[in-house]
Amino acid sequence: MATKVLMEALSPTMEEGRVIKWLKHEGDTVKSGETLAEVETDKAVMELVARGDGVLRAVLVAEGTTVEVGKLVGVIAAANEDISMVTGGAPKTAALPAAAPAASAASAASAASAASAASRAHQALSTPAPAPAPAGRVRASPLARRLATEQGLDLGGVAGSGPGGRIVKRDLEGAAAAIPPSLVSRPSSPGGSRDVPLTQIRKTIAKRLSQSLGPVPHFFLTAEIDMERAWDAREALNKLDTGHRVSFNDLIVKFTALALLKHPECNAWWMDDRIRYFSDVHIGMAVAVEDGLITPVIRNAHTKGLREIAAESKDFAERARSRKLKPEEYTGSTFSISNLGMLDIDQFTAIINPPEAGILAVGSIVQQPVVHEGQIVARRRMRVTMSCDHRVIDGATGARFLQTLRQMLENPLTMVW
Amino acid sequence: MPILTYRDALNQALREEMERDPNVFLMGEEVGVYQGAYKVSRGLLESFGEKRVVDTPITELGFAGVGVGAAMVGLRPVIEFMTWNFALLALDQIINSAAKMLYMSGGQVPIPIVFRGPGGAARQLGAQHSQAFESWYAHIPGLKVVTPATPADAKGLLKSAIRDNNPVIFLEGEMLYNMKGEVPEGEHLVPLGLADVKREGSDVTIICHSKTVIPCEKAATALAEQHGVSAEVIDLRSIRPLDTETILASVRKTNRCVIVEEGWPFCGVGAQVVDEIQRVAFDDLDAPVIRVTGADVPMPYNKALERATKPNVDSIIEAVKTVSYMD
Numbered sequence: 001m002a003t004k005v006l007m008e009a010l011s012p013t014m015e016e017g018r019v020i021k022w023l024k025h026e027g028d029t030v031k032s033g034e035t036l037a038e039v040e041t042d043k044a045v046m047e048l049v050a051r052g053d054g055v056l057r058a059v060l061v062a063e064g065t066t067v068e069v070g071k072l073v074g075v076i077a078a079a080n081e082d083i084s085m086v087t088g089g090a091p092k093t094a095a096l097p098a099a100a101p102a103a104s105a106a107s108a109a110s111a112a113s114a115a116s117a118a119s120r121a122h123q124a125l126s127t128p129a130p131a132p133a134p135a136g137r138v139r140a141s142p143l144a145r146r147l148a149t150e151q152g153l154d155l156g157g158v159a160g161s162g163p164g165g166r167i168v169k170r171d172l173e174g175a176a177a178a179i180p181p182s183l184v185s186r187p188s189s190p191g192g193s194r195d196v197p198l199t200q201i202r203k204t205i206a207k208r209l210s211q212s213l214g215p216v217p218h219f220f221l222t223a224e225i226d227m228e229r230a231w232d233a234r235e236a237l238n239k240l241d242t243g244h245r246v247s248f249n250d251l252i253v254k255f256t257a258l259a260l261l262k263h264p265e266c267n268a269w270w271m272d273d274r275i276r277y278f279s280d281v282h283i284g285m286a287v288a289v290e291d292g293l294i295t296p297v298i299r300n301a302h303t304k305g306l307r308e309i310a311a312e313s314k315d316f317a318e319r320a321r322s323r324k325l326k327p328e329e330y331t332g333s334t335f336s337i338s339n340l341g342m343l344d345i346d347q348f349t350a351i352i353n354p355p356e357a358g359i360l361a362v363g364s365i366v367q368q369p370v371v372h373e374g375q376i377v378a379r380r381r382m383r384v385t386m387s388c389d390h391r392v393i394d395g396a397t398g399a400r401f402l403q404t405l406r407q408m409l410e411n412p413l414t415m416v417w
Numbered sequence: 418m419p420i421l422t423y424r425d426a427l428n429q430a431l432r433e434e435m436e437r438d439p440n441v442f443l444m445g446e447e448v449g450v451y452q453g454a455y456k457v458s459r460g461l462l463e464s465f466g467e468k469r470v471v472d473t474p475i476t477e478l479g480f481a482g483v484g485v486g487a488a489m490v491g492l493r494p495v496i497e498f499m500t501w502n503f504a505l506l507a508l509d510q511i512i513n514s515a516a517k518m519l520y521m522s523g524g525q526v527p528i529p530i531v532f533r534g535p536g537g538a539a540r541q542l543g544a545q546h547s548q549a550f551e552s553w554y555a556h557i558p559g560l561k562v563v564t565p566a567t568p569a570d571a572k573g574l575l576k577s578a579i580r581d582n583n584p585v586i587f588l589e590g591e592m593l594y595n596m597k598g599e600v601p602e603g604e605h606l607v608p609l610g611l612a613d614v615k616r617e618g619s620d621v622t623i624i625c626h627s628k629t630v631i632p633c634e635k636a637a638t639a640l641a642e643q644h645g646v647s648a649e650v651i652d653l654r655s656i657r658p659l660d661t662e663t664i665l666a667s668v669r670k671t672n673r674c675v676i677v678e679e680g681w682p683f684c685g686v687g688a689q690v691v692d693e694i695q696r697v698a699f700d701d702l703d704a705p706v707i708r709v710t711g712a713d714v715p716m717p718y719n720k721a722l723e724r725a726t727k728p729n730v731d732s733i734i735e736a737v738k739t740v741s742y743m744d
Contacts, residue, residue: 145700146700146701168703
């Protein structure tokens with residue numbers, strides 16, 4: 001029995017993948033679980049593994065080619081097995097000739113053709129040869145498509161048992177359980193959370209605001225924070241020369257996590273019919289990469305020491321730039337931080353990473369003349385802007401969180417308080 | 418309940434309707450003295466006399482036209498064609514007069530007429546006498562088309578057809594005339610446009626009419642016993658009006674469908690049924706609908722070839738297996 005090699009969804013948001021390198025070639029014997037190819041997803045370079053044993057009989061996509069998730073890229077089968085049915089719709093196969101038109105009544109009228117009438121009677125019954133599928137299209141019966149939509153399944157990951165690989169109803173029975181979570185459209189949830197069904201007022205707020213400002217109705221809260229003490233604290237720590245230099249970003253990650261612990265109403269996901277509040281804080285940290293950005297996640301940032309956070313974020317940033325992050329390392333954050341301070345941006349607004357309810361945009365620390373204890377003096381100041389999903393967070397809620405964050409950053413000892 | 422043959426059930430319907438309504442009369446070749454080529458009109462001349470059981474010359478166009486004229490002035494004629502193959506000669510009266518008169522008179526002149534006789538193939542009657550015409554007549558707006566498959570339906574549908582104020586094409590089965598079955602006595606009316614679920618099932622819908630109901634029921638039994646497939650068999654009974662409600666309810670339940678008919682495939686009855694299904698129940702289909710039809714050839718005279726052109730139990734089972742992805 002042939003096993004199809006399909007472009008799999010190797011990240012939760014992956015819609016297409018680029019085959020970078022085939023590690024196995026046509027004719028190679030492969031075992032289930034062995035790596036067949038390296039695939040570049042929207043986030044990283046991942047491994048595409050064999051889902052069956054046999055010989056890699058066909059490689060249907062050249063290196064460097066980008067194909068949609070769910071598309072047939074190869075076939076694993078026994079050495080002498082006929083795989084033409086499986087490769088029927090693949091680009092390597094020449095298009096099949098159109099089905100011969102039915103014999104006309106006129107030609108059938110001759111006595112000689114009467115003998116072939118019997119065989120034509122069966123023509124309508126036999127399964128027609130599979131027509132070439134348009135590239136990348138998932139072949140599924142209308143019913144299977146409807147059921148998949150209802151169950152939130154991605155048909156790209158389902159193997160079809162019908163003619164020409166058509167996905168039919170029976171292929172979906174139990175598929176919800178069998179499909180890896182990465183193929184299910186809704187993101188998997190990090191542990192330690194509670195779901196709260198929407199109250200009517202939250203439903204109304206969500207509906208009205210979404211109509212007003214797109215699907216995620218943002219609003220923005222800006223605070224200017226005095227960073228003198230944080231500056232001193234960081235200087236002191238880095239003087240210890242432990243081998244771990246603490247950045248301001250590390251400080252902000254840590255304090256944001258602690259502030260979120262005090263304001264769990266901002267540490268939440270919008271789940272359409274409910275809001276999921278988390279008791280643990282997982283901070284997504286936006287990292288610029290060559291042609292985009294990625295948000296590796298500092299898990300349980302509220303429990304980690306500054307040194308630990310510093311080491312982890314340094315490692316993440318490096319691996320993000322070389323595209324070596326694993327999907328589990330850049331998914332499941334409960335709140336995100338985007339810092340453009342090092343690029344001399346004073347203040348900006350960041351766009352929320354759904355389903356999270358908030359993101360903090362951090363500007364640079366600059367010396368400014370401010371009134372401090374009755375005197376105009378130069379102080380180091382930093383502006384942060386929190387983008388809030390108004391369906392989850394109201395103005396006062398977000399403001400109270402920022403108030404706590406400011407108090408903490410302005411008095412770093414609160415970290416151990 | 419009395420057991421009657423299909424022919425006697427038709428006879429009973431004619432007798433009851435002629436007794437009930439003096440405007441009803443029977444006309445056609447050999448319907449009187451000879452009592453019908455297939456003995457459907459046995460005893461009617463004796464009971465109702467020459468005025469209401471009228472033997473005609475061999476002039477299909479002529480007596481069809483006389484029938485349409487009689488209907489125009491308020492009678493309710495039943496026109497018997499010895500077979501529907503001969504009715505080809507009367508098509509102008511059926512299509513251009515009977516079907517259109519109500520429309521062209523602005524609703525003033527209804528044509529309450531029944532054209533009836535055996536349709537479809539029998540055995541070795543050759544190309545010109547072995548054809549199923551239901552799709553021809555069903556194509557015409559203004560005609561109703563009825564195809565009873567059992568004695569009870571033959572009686573109930575003929576009584577309803579005679580009482581209907583529109584021209585009704587009533588296609589009997591030559592091979593069905595000797596078929597026996599329970600027939601309710603007296604006022605047994607089967608409404609036109611209502612299909613009958615002959616057998617309930619959950620895995621596949623088999624749609625059929627007229628003679629093909631028999632192989633479909635046999636196929637359903639074999640599928641249950643040998644393949645564990647639960648097939649629902651729907652006898653359309655009326656081709657027009659078509660009972661789409663019953664068809665769609667069944668397809669929504671089973672998600673797959675096979676349509677069986679004796680006629681030719683091109684523009685056949687099944688083509689219309691497929692159109693209804695794919696348009697309305699698209700999202701309920703798990704497989705393309707497949708049709709089992711007569712072969713796309715004039716009927717061969719040779720016995721073996723003739724058998725091979727007709728839908729049969731094996732070809733129906735094969736089609737069910739295909740739509741069930743069982744191969």
